[in-house]
Amino acid sequence: MRIVVALGGNALTGPDGSATPEAQTDAVRAAAPALASLAAEHELVITHGNGPQVGNLLVKNEIAAAVVPPVPLDWCGAQTQGTIGTLLLDALDDEFAKRGVEKRIAALVTRTVVDLDDAGFRKPTKPIGRYLPLAEAQPLIDHGQTWVDHGARGWRRVVASPEPLDVLDAPAAAALLGAGFVVVAAGGGGVPTVRSAAGDGSLELGGVQAVIDKDLTAAVLAEALGADLLVVATDVDHAMVGFGTPAERPLHEVTVAELQAYSARGEFGAGGMGPKVEAVCRFTERTGRRSAITSLHRIAEAAAGTAGTRVAP
Amino acid sequence: MRIVVALGGNALTGPDGSATPEAQTDAVRAAAPALASLAAEHELVITHGNGPQVGNLLVKNEIAAAVVPPVPLDWCGAQTQGTIGTLLLDALDDEFAKRGVEKRIAALVTRTVVDLDDAGFRKPTKPIGRYLPLAEAQPLIDHGQTWVDHGARGWRRVVASPEPLDVLDAPAAAALLGAGFVVVAAGGGGVPTVRSAAGDGSLELGGVQAVIDKDLTAAVLAEALGADLLVVATDVDHAMVGFGTPAERPLHEVTVAELQAYSARGEFGAGGMGPKVEAVCRFTERTGRRSAITSLHRIAEAAAGTAGTRVAP
Numbered sequence: 117m118r119i120v121v122a123l124g125g126n127a128l129t130g131p132d133g134s135a136t137p138e139a140q141t142d143a144v145r146a147a148a149p150a151l152a153s154l155a156a157e158h159e160l161v162i163t164h165g166n167g168p169q170v171g172n173l174l175v176k177n178e179i180a181a182a183v184v185p186p187v188p189l190d191w192c193g194a195q196t197q198g199t200i201g202t203l204l205l206d207a208l209d210d211e212f213a214k215r216g217v218e219k220r221i222a223a224l225v226t227r228t229v230v231d232l233d234d235a236g237f238r239k240p241t242k243p244i245g246r247y248l249p250l251a252e253a254q255p256l257i258d259h260g261q262t263w264v265d266h267g268a269r270g271w272r273r274v275v276a277s278p279e280p281l282d283v284l285d286a287p288a289a290a291a292l293l294g295a296g297f298v299v300v301a302a303g304g305g306g307v308p309t310v311r312s313a314a315g316d317g318s319l320e321l322g323g324v325q326a327v328i329d330k331d332l333t334a335a336v337l338a339e340a341l342g343a344d345l346l347v348v349a350t351d352v353d354h355a356m357v358g359f360g361t362p363a364e365r366p367l368h369e370v371t372v373a374e375l376q377a378y379s380a381r382g383e384f385g386a387g388g389m390g391p392k393v394e395a396v397c398r399f400t401e402r403t404g405r406r407s408a409i410t411s412l413h414r415i416a417e418a419a420a421g422t423a424g425t426r427v428a429p
Numbered sequence: 430m431r432i433v434v435a436l437g438g439n440a441l442t443g444p445d446g447s448a449t450p451e452a453q454t455d456a457v458r459a460a461a462p463a464l465a466s467l468a469a470e471h472e473l474v475i476t477h478g479n480g481p482q483v484g485n486l487l488v489k490n491e492i493a494a495a496v497v498p499p500v501p502l503d504w505c506g507a508q509t510q511g512t513i514g515t516l517l518l519d520a521l522d523d524e525f526a527k528r529g530v531e532k533r534i535a536a537l538v539t540r541t542v543v544d545l546d547d548a549g550f551r552k553p554t555k556p557i558g559r560y561l562p563l564a565e566a567q568p569l570i571d572h573g574q575t576w577v578d579h580g581a582r583g584w585r586r587v588v589a590s591p592e593p594l595d596v597l598d599a600p601a602a603a604a605l606l607g608a609g610f611v612v613v614a615a616g617g618g619g620v621p622t623v624r625s626a627a628g629d630g631s632l633e634l635g636g637v638q639a640v641i642d643k644d645l646t647a648a649v650l651a652e653a654l655g656a657d658l659l660v661v662a663t664d665v666d667h668a669m670v671g672f673g674t675p676a677e678r679p680l681h682e683v684t685v686a687e688l689q690a691y692s693a694r695g696e697f698g699a700g701g702m703g704p705k706v707e708a709v710c711r712f713t714e715r716t717g718r719r720s721a722i723t724s725l726h727r728i729a730e731a732a733a734g735t736a737g738t739r740v741a742p
Contacts, residue, residue, distance in 0.1 A: 136498040141635075172497045180492040184485045185449040187512065194511035199500065201538035202507045202620050205598070206634040214631055222601035223538035225514035225613075285518070288535035288610055295604035300538075307515050318527055321519040322454075 117344040118293065119154060119419055122334035122395070123147065123164040126351040127412050128200060135168035144203040152211035153416045155219055155298045161289060162204060163337060165330045166196040166304030167244075174245040174273075178256065189244075189275060190308050190323030197225055197303040204300050221298040224289055228306025228333050229282040230326060236276030242327055245273050276326040280305060280333040284321075286340035293341065305333040331395035338399050338407075346399045346407040347418055348392045353411045355393060355425040357383045367425040372401045375427060396427045404429045430657040431606065432467060432732060435647035435708070436460065436477040439664040440725050441513060448481035457516040465524035466729045468532055468611045474602060475517060476650060478643045479509040479617030480557075487558040487586075491569065502557075502588060503621050503636030510538055510616040517613050534611040537602055541619025541646050542595040543639060549589030555640055558586050589639040593618060593646040597634075599653040606654065618646040644708035651712050651720075659712045659720040660731055661705045666724045668706060668738040670696045680738040685714045688740060709740045717742045 127147040130139030154160055170192045177186035187195075201223030208221040236242070240262045247270035253263045256273070263271045283289075289301040305328030314320035331348050338346040354366035357378050367375075375397050384390045389409075396407035410417070410424025417423030440460040443452030467473055483505045490499035500508075514536030521534040549555070553575045560583035566576045569586070576584045596602075602614045618641030627633035644661050651659040667679035670691050680688075688710050697703045702722075709720035723730075723737025730736030 137500050137504060175497050176489040176493040179496060180489040183492060184488050187450050191450060191512045191515075194515045195508035196511070198507035198509070198511035198514075198538055198620075199504045201511075202504075202540060202636065205538065205540060206622070206636075209597070210627075210631070210633050220600055222598060222604075225511055225518065225536035225538065227515060227518060284522070285535060287533055288605060291535075291608035291610065292601060292604055295601075295607070297601055297604065307511075309519070314523075318523070320523050323515065323519075 117419065118159040118161075118341060119345045119347060120161045120163065120334055120338035120341065120343045121151065121154065121347045121349055121415055122331050123162060123412070124348070124350040125165055125167060127349065128164060128166075129168050133168060135172055140169070140200070141203055144200070144207045147412055148207035148211040150413050150415055152208060152215060152217065154419060155208070155212075156215070156217050158419065159293050160298045161293065161337065161341060161343070162298065162300045163302045163330060163334045164200055164204070164300070164304070166193060166200060169196040169200065170304065170327070171245050178245075188323060189325040189327070193304045193327070194225065194307045197223070197307070200303055201300050208298060219298055220296070221300065222292050223300035224285050224292070226283060226285040226289075226302040226306045227309040227321070228280045228302060228328055228336070229284055230278035230308050230310060230324065230328065231281060232310050232312065232324065234276065234278035236278040236326065240274040240276045242275050242277035243272050244275050244327060247272050277329060278308065278326050280328050280336045283333065283337045283340055284309065286337055289337070290341055302330070302333050302337050304328070305330040329391045329395075331391050332398070335395040335399040339403055344405055345419060346396060347415050348396060348407070348409045349412045349415050350392060350409065351411060353414055353424060355384065355389055355409050359383070369426050369428065371428055372397050400427050400429055430732065431472040431474075431654060432658045432660060433474045433476065433647055433651035433654065433656045434464065434467065434660045434662055434728055435644050436475060436725070437661070437663040438478055438480060440662065441477060441479075442481050446481060448485055453482070453513070454516055457513070457520045460725055461520035461524040463726050463728055465521060465528060465530065467732060468521070469528070469530050470729075471732065472606050473611045474606065474650065474654060474656070475611065475613045476615045476643060476647045477513055477517070477613070477617070479506060479513060482509040482513065483617065483640070484558050501636060502638040502640070506617045506640070507538065507620045510536070510620070513616055514613050521611060532611055533609070534613065535605050536613035537598050537605070539596060539598040539615040539619045540622040540634070541593045541615060541641055541649070542597055543591035543621050543623060543637065543641065544594060545623050545625065545637065547589065547591035549591040549639065553587045553589045555588050555590035556585050557588050557640060560585050590642060591621065591639050593641050593649045596646065596650045596653055597622060599650055602650070603654055615643070615646050615650050617641070618643040642704045642708075644704050645711070648708040648712040652716055657718055658732060659709060660728050661708060661720070661722045662725045662728050663705060663722065664724060666727055666737060668697065668702055668722050672696070682739050682741065684741055685710050713740050713742055
């Protein structure tokens, strides 16, 4: 099978959410065995989040702005593809060597096309970075950024989180898969990219300041690659309904229609499980192929159909 | 032909060396036509420097260290592969579209193996980042970094610049070339990587704080890929002998032995042209294939053998 796995924060940061270099390295090394097991049996594409990492880069930009020219948000995303990509390359190469598995891994810098007419750009809503007192936020607001007042906690930047439309570098990922590589692609949802008119009237590609939901991009990427299965790997074994109530129960086998009905009545919330459910529904609805939501160490079982929330058309 | 082009700073920063996002974007866009012309006729691998970009990231790390955990130098290199890779992807994709050339480009996160026993690690000599007063350098020295006193200018960090031994991700570059892609690889000389003993006695890959000369890595990469030609693209049309004297003259056709003799008598200096000459000599000596040093806008002519300093075995 060709499988796309979307790694969440728990595969990339410490148990406490820490994103120090050591915590990131340890987390990726801990994730490697589960990924290597899957790669030994299947064609594997790994995509990953980057929220805490981008948050750190934004704060560095802000603090050092008087000395070093800050880079835009899309550049921060590209930077995390380099660092997280390197960690995954090292960890998987080592894991394959340890097991005597003849596999190689490659990591692609990956861009995702979004639409400048996306509603997200008119009304940014995705919070990012740290809370600051208004006095410190004001120069950034004057610089064109949108910040929101959170009362006693301070002000926090919000950015657009537009719909991912097209993973520009999916053909490169397909070529590498075809040559037998495990492929890391579309990290952080991909570098947000738009086509806009250049001076000479031609369309020009360029980054745009936004964040893209990595699970929604994973669905687009999995479709583009003709994947047989999309697995959203998170920190729980199943999506749950009735969460926190006496009727709480895990979802095992569900159809897209059932998941959508649960989602419509607010079972999953907007923050955590919501976008994951939306991603698997989109992939399975569009392609007629299976998807799953499960914990990182259950991804091989989810692929075998014996664990996790498994989604059928 | 299969050609590896190593891009120097003038393709990546403003005319004044500025590394703002705008200056970098403009420089890469200005470099794109020459690269696209070459790619239309040949298999092309692009590698690039990252000195000013890494310098900026180091300074951000230092300034923000009290708030955000600093990342090591090898991570800064990986970060620049993401940002410069994205710029090259956008600029070349646009250039191909404009010309109606059916080519695609892909950018790989790339690691280069170095040896922890390299003399560079015992006595670091490569200056990097900004000058600081001792009071500000001291905490970093206490943290294990090596800094050198430059008198009135202040103190500056020095790091190892070890020999590149192996480009770990060259097989992925070969697979992409084989599938018809232009490939960006080994940016900044590659992420410096060592194999060291892990807790269980197995060898483990990991980053190491160093910078690798991008032209020397280009020679290793070109050899690994079986390239027919290595072109070191810089800001002058030729390597010169007798530079700054009445006997000054450009080198057109030279053999490795001739170049090595010029180099031995100090014609090229250690800073600018020296490593470029060393890189082309190594590639051509090891492989028996041609190499060239020339300016960015002459790379197609250098490939045709009509411009630049052309090096034969």
